[in-house]
Amino acid sequence: MRTISQVAELTGVSTRTLQYYDEIGLLKPSELTESGYRLYDDEALQKLQQILFFKELGFKLKEIKEILQKPDFDRIKAFKRQKELLLLKRNR
Helix, strand or coil, X not given: CEEHHHHHHHHCCCHHHHHHHHXXXXXXXXXXXXXXXXXXXXXXXXXXXXXXXXXXXXCCHHHHHHHHHCCCCCXXXXXXXXXXXXXXXXHC
């Protein structure tokens, strides 16, 4: 288990961003200590990696949450749509 500070240092994501992801239900900590400290396991780190990947591709947090919550979500279709949007943006 890693603390929020350790995760922030490891990933380059600020602790405030991790707190925000928790607030909006995008990335919940694996555990909370009695003192209220957030702890993250390897599974949570993998999920954060996916979030950062989709974010880098330009997906909005709401879309990322939808992708991660629905196992039947058509990721290929989403990638193609995002690619089209990035190409349009580039051409502008």
